[in-house]
Amino acid sequence: MKKGKEFIFPENVDxxxxxxxxxxxKDFGYATLxxxxxxxxxxxxxxxxxxxxIKIVIVVLAMTVVMAILTIRPVSARKNIKVRDHFNMKRRYTNSQKLFYLKAKKRGELSEIEKDQAK
Incomplete structure (x- = not known):
């Protein structure tokens, strides 16, 4: 039984x-800046x-890099994911706290630390 309305958004919605x-x-703002x-x-x-x-060549190269970063999509099937968002997501993941799970001990089994302390 449904509990409420279900909203489905297509993948290309931005x-x-x-x-x-x-x-x-926002992209035009970055390019203008x-x-x-x-x-x-x-x-x-x-x-x-x-x-x-030489300065004009440097500026043209810099503008080309800026426009390339604004244009490239890292996942070709998803037009709403941009390179900037992809890099930000990777950076947040590397800086986030990771969870590490310890292997469950069997009953009556001593850990390595407890074995060393018992000696």
Missing amino acids: KDYGIWKDYTL AGLIGLVFIAIPPYGLILVL
Whole structure:
């Protein structure tokens, strides 16, 4: 017998507001912030032609990395899992407390510590 309503959400449901392709409003915020930081990097001196070209190449590479991180999906079948979320989940797991269970003792059996103490 059912106790209440059952809600089934498809796997591709995402809580973020999608703007264009698979990018969300938050993704565009990250890309805009990275672009502004890149423009500030280009604007700081020195202004020699070769140095400015080197700065532009560095900014283009950085923007490519940012857009790649926003675009790549670690699980291809699940479009709502992003690389950033996947790395955060792995980091939280490694930092979380792990549970270790001890093997159950048989009745009347002494542990290694108790055996050493008895000697």
